[in-house]
Amino acid sequence: MFHADTCKLCGACIKGCPFIIISTAEAKEEIAKFVKTRDSSLVMKNCAGCGYCNTICPTRSNPADLRKEIRAARIAQAGAGCMALMREDVPENIMTVGLRHRCEEKEEALKKYMNPPKSKAAFYIGCALSYIYTDLNKTKLLDGLPVLGGMKYCCGGYIRNTFGEQEAKFRGEELLKAFRGLGLKKLITFCPECDYMLKKVYPELVVGFDLEIQSIAEYLLEKFPSGEIEFPHRLDMKITLHDSCAWRALNEEIYEAPRKLLELLGAQVVEMKHNRRKSWCCGTPLTAVNPKAAEKAAEKRVAEAMATGAQAIAISCNGCFALNRKASEKNLDVFNITELFQMALGERPPHRISEEMNHMVKNFMQTITANPYLLTKKYRIKNGQLTEC
Numbered sequence: 315m316f317h318a319d320t321c322k323l324c325g326a327c328i329k330g331c332p333f334i335i336i337s338t339a340e341a342k343e344e345i346a347k348f349v350k351t352r353d354s355s356l357v358m359k360n361c362a363g364c365g366y367c368n369t370i371c372p373t374r375s376n377p378a379d380l381r382k383e384i385r386a387a388r389i390a391q392a393g394a395g396c397m398a399l400m401r402e403d404v405p406e407n408i409m410t411v412g413l414r415h416r417c418e419e420k421e422e423a424l425k426k427y428m429n430p431p432k433s434k435a436a437f438y439i440g441c442a443l444s445y446i447y448t449d450l451n452k453t454k455l456l457d458g459l460p461v462l463g464g465m466k467y468c469c470g471g472y473i474r475n476t477f478g479e480q481e482a483k484f485r486g487e488e489l490l491k492a493f494r495g496l497g498l499k500k501l502i503t504f505c506p507e508c509d510y511m512l513k514k515v516y517p518e519l520v521v522g523f524d525l526e527i528q529s530i531a532e533y534l535l536e537k538f539p540s541g542e543i544e545f546p547h548r549l550d551m552k553i554t555l556h557d558s559c560a561w562r563a564l565n566e567e568i569y570e571a572p573r574k575l576l577e578l579l580g581a582q583v584v585e586m587k588h589n590r591r592k593s594w595c596c597g598t599p600l601t602a603v604n605p606k607a608a609e610k611a612a613e614k615r616v617a618e619a620m621a622t623g624a625q626a627i628a629i630s631c632n633g634c635f636a637l638n639r640k641a642s643e644k645n646l647d648v649f650n651i652t653e654l655f656q657m658a659l660g661e662r663p664p665h666r667i668s669e670e671m672n673h674m675v676k677n678f679m680q681t682i683t684a685n686p687y688l689l690t691k692k693y694r695i696k697n698g699q700l701t702e703c
């Protein structure tokens with residue numbers, strides 16, 4: 315929540331934003347206007363919602379939340395575009411479009427992800443990534459753990475970002491019921507947005523949400539000393555981590571666990587100038603609304619990665635498409651961190667992120683060209699119920 319009462323209108327948030335190039339005097343003027351009128355085309359057009367400014371605000375006033383609150387209020391009135399709504403009852407969304415490539419393989423994996431057996435612990439892959447990582451139910455990294463995924467088990471991050479906290483609460487309650495039905499006490503997460511929703515948002519919003527949540531790096535790091543999982547292949551690589559924007563409100567361990575584990579596996583971890591809680595966003599969230607700003611942000615982030623001398627960037631969020639695209643232009647490899655753990659185990663993960671990204675964009679363009687009405691098709695969610703606008 316934005317705290318107007320503590321904000322000193324110093325402008326540091328806008329001045330420090332990686333997407334907005336502006337003088338200090340202009341930044342002060344802009345934030346004063348934004349706070350007073352709740353309107354700033356500059357911020358609304360250039361803000362990726364990355365939360366970086368929350369980490370640099372000297373009064374901890376949460377400036378990033380101001381834009382989120384304004385956006386949620388606008389969407390409550392006008393509705394949200396169908397593509398952003400990862401729900402089974404929204405027939406055309408970014409996930410259903412993404413499914414139209416390697417369809418049989420995806421459908422087979424999704425059937426398993428959406429119908430897991432009862433268990434005390436499970437690997438929670440989330441919605442978006444279960445469409446890309448269709449083979450994660452075979453990895454030995456997670457032996458013995460059922461995988462939960464697909465839209466049925468979406469963590470609800472999109473609901474919180476689009477419709478606000480109250481609606482997220484409904485989603486959290488639904489999920490808790492489903493987890494209890496499966497007998498779950500512990501979830502191992504794959505996606506940073508799921509980390510945020512399950513570790514931070516739901517325990518504060520939903521009564522009784524007390525499951526133990528560990529990121530995959532935290533889980534594997536804990537297993538490492540016992541030798542329960544053996545990693546016979548050293549990762550002889552210099553790697554830099556692109557930390558997820560979704561982690562900013564979590565504790566230090568979310569940042570340290572992947573670093574410690576990569577080093578134990580033989581990698582040399584080198585740091586970009588902006589790292590951990592102060593990591594810069596790669597620009598992807600702005601791709602549709604302001605492609606130039608998105609491109610520029612990806613360029614800056616890849617330049618920081620190149621300056622470290624790393625051979626590869628490790629990401630946790632596969633939504634970082636802009637980073638991936640820009641890095642590949644510079645012949646810098648990008649791996650999901652789980653792929654690196656799989657490689658250390660001796661597996662050969664398909665490393666499909668670029669392929670999936672290209673198909674997703676192609677399918678999206680084809681779908682929109684064939685059905686232009688989808689660009690204006692909107693829905694509202696109120697008290698957990700979906701209605702078409």
Ligand code: SF4
Nearest residue numbers: 321322324325327371
């Ligand atoms: S939100 Fe923080 S950084 Fe931004 S103007 Fe207010 S006090 Fe300064």
Ligand code: SF4
Nearest residue numbers: 331361362364365367
């Ligand atoms: S949330 Fe990120 S993109 Fe938005 S104003 Fe803050 S720093 Fe800039």
